[in-house]
Structures are given as C-alpha cells and as structure tokens.
Amino acid sequence: MIIYIYLFSWSLAGVFGVDEVKSVSVTEGESVHLNSDLTEIQRDEEMTWKFNNIMIAKLNVKDNTIRVYNDSAEGRFRDRLKLDQTGSLIISNTRITDSGEYTVINRRSDTPLNIFSLTVYAHLPVPVITRDCSSSSSSSSSCSFLCSVVNVSAVTLSWYKGNSLLSSISESDLSISLSLPLEVEYQENNIYSCVINNPITNQTTHLDITELCQTCSDVSRIALISAPGSLLIIAAVGIFFICRKHRKTDQEAETVDSGAEISYADPIFYKCTEIEV
Structure with a gap:
C-alpha cells in the first residue's frame, strides 16, 4: 500500500508537473542546496538538472552514477557542483553569474519535478x-x-x-x-x-x-581670511626682489660715476628696507 501511494503521487507529479517556481536568494560566496523534493528514488530512475535550459548534472540510480557537467554553461560551474543521493543539487562558492533558473527533470516522464529561480547578490559595501x-x-x-x-x-x-x-x-x-x-x-x-x-x-x-x-560658511570664511594673507606674502616677496634689483643697479651706477661704494646709510637702502618689512 505504501508503494502504491508513492507511485500514485509520483504519477500526479509526472502528469501535472511543477505548479510554481521557487525563489531562492543567497549572498555571493555562500553555498546553496536546491532540493529535488524526493525522499525516495526508484531503481530505474534518472534525473537531470538544467541551468537556463543547459544540462549541468545527471543522476542515474540504476547505474549508480552521478555525472556533473563542469564544462557546461561556459565552464562557470567548474568544480562547484555536487549531487546527493536524492538528486538534490548543491552549488558551492556561489557567484553573481550563477543567478538564473534551475530545473530538475524526471527523465522517464520528461517533466519538471522542481523549478528554482536563484538570485545571487553581491556583498554590500558600508555606506x-x-x-x-x-x-x-x-x-x-x-x-x-x-x-x-x-x-x-x-x-x-x-x-x-x-x-x-x-x-x-x-x-x-x-x-x-x-x-x-x-x-x-x-x-x-x-x-x-x-x-x-x-x-x-x-x-x-x-x-x-x-x-x-561644521558650517560651510565657516569653511568659506577661513578661506577668505587666508586668501588676503597669502596675497600679501606674495606681494611682499615680489617687492623684495624688485627693491633688491634696483638697489644693485643704483650701486653699480654710483660706483661707475664716482668710484665710491654705496654705504648702508644710503637713502635707497633704507627705502627698500622699509618696503621689504
């Protein structure tokens, strides 16, 4: 009687298929377990998993073989897929590109047993x-x-x-x-x-x-106060070099005219010194 009830339930699944798509979400790097929802598998059973309609794994109970197509789907699942003995699919170290639709199919009736819509989210940065x-x-x-x-x-x-x-x-x-x-x-x-x-x-x-x-006006005020000070320094340096040049020129001219050197008592020196300060 138990076997009869099981086969009857299986037959309903084979005839009507899956009535809903299950949504699954994980963060990138986590593992995800997509269940076949089967607690018992017949000995002649064969199941396949597809990702966006591309075959990625197959379970053959009769031959006791599990095959994972690591080269499928452009090799994106290489060494990251596993099947357990119930036909459930395990994806490790998930990536953003793993997002999509996964379907487990009963090969005898060629009908879906389960359909999952998987979304893999990236790690969030701190604002x-x-x-x-x-x-x-x-x-x-x-x-x-x-x-x-x-x-x-x-x-x-x-x-x-x-x-x-x-x-x-x-x-x-x-x-x-x-x-x-x-x-x-x-x-x-x-x-x-x-x-x-x-x-x-x-x-x-x-x-x-x-x-x-801090008020932006305070920052602007500091900038305005600093700007005139900077301009004053630049002006003072410019005046210093101008005076220095004029002093040197006047000294050379005086030397040529009279053969005497300019002393520190010369009015020109004091004038430039005052501007320099």
Whole structure:
C-alpha cells in the first residue's frame, strides 16, 4: 500500500508537473542546496538538472552514477557542483553569474519535478557619509550631508531618522554609484542613519552630527581670511626682489660715476628696507 501511494503521487507529479517556481536568494560566496523534493528514488530512475535550459548534472540510480557537467554553461560551474543521493543539487562558492533558473527533470516522464529561480547578490559595501558644502543650505543653522556607495547593483539606499524612513533611492543596474543627500539642524541628536540593503541583507552607517557638521560658511570664511594673507606674502616677496634689483643697479651706477661704494646709510637702502618689512 505504501508503494502504491508513492507511485500514485509520483504519477500526479509526472502528469501535472511543477505548479510554481521557487525563489531562492543567497549572498555571493555562500553555498546553496536546491532540493529535488524526493525522499525516495526508484531503481530505474534518472534525473537531470538544467541551468537556463543547459544540462549541468545527471543522476542515474540504476547505474549508480552521478555525472556533473563542469564544462557546461561556459565552464562557470567548474568544480562547484555536487549531487546527493536524492538528486538534490548543491552549488558551492556561489557567484553573481550563477543567478538564473534551475530545473530538475524526471527523465522517464520528461517533466519538471522542481523549478528554482536563484538570485545571487553581491556583498554590500558600508555606506560613507560626508559633509556636502556644494549644497546651498536654506538656513544658517543647518548642515548638508551626502551618503554614498560605489559599485553596487539591485540595492536601495535610504536615510532614516530613528526608525522612520526619510528618503530612499533604488537602482537595479550593474556597478553603479549612488548618493543621497540629507539636511539636518546643527543641534539635533545623532539619531540619523544611512542604510543600504538588498532583499537579503543590509549595511548601516550612523551619522555623527557633532563630528561632521561644521558650517560651510565657516569653511568659506577661513578661506577668505587666508586668501588676503597669502596675497600679501606674495606681494611682499615680489617687492623684495624688485627693491633688491634696483638697489644693485643704483650701486653699480654710483660706483661707475664716482668710484665710491654705496654705504648702508644710503637713502635707497633704507627705502627698500622699509618696503621689504
């Protein structure tokens, strides 16, 4: 009776096939186990696994053989595929390129036993928060920031205030850089955070307002104060060399005319000395 019930269930699977595609997600580098959903296999059973309709593995119970086609699918699975005795497929050290559709097929009835849609996500970088002085603040008491990530795909970048979502941006393209602005008041508490996430994991960076929030106007003021000082130094150096040249020329002219050398009491020397200081 047990065998009869088993065969009856098997027959239904063979006639109707798979009624849904199972979604599986992992992070790059992890292993994934795709089950055949079989607890018992008949002795004359033969099963195959396909990736995007390309055969990658086969189990033959009658011959007691398991064959993995490591050279299939452009060699992307080389030495990373295994089959267990139930026909389940194990993929180790997953890569982004492993994403796709996996189908296990009963070769006797040529019908799918299971279909998986596998998505392999890249490791997420930690968001970087920087002060944004290029943004014109609407208030002298506020400060602008940028939260940025680089070389990401299929992610969402968000600003949170506590547990409340303030803003977000999503992108599905490959290897793109994202930045999201935020403006806060100087006196606010450090309850802001920037979060990057995909469907299976996330990374968070907390905003330290005390450390990062300097007014851009202060920075500009320092630059304006420093600029005249730098110009004064440059002007003084220029005047020094001009005076030095004139002094040398006057000394040579005086020597030629009278044969006497210019003493330090010469008015020209004092004039240049005053300019030099």
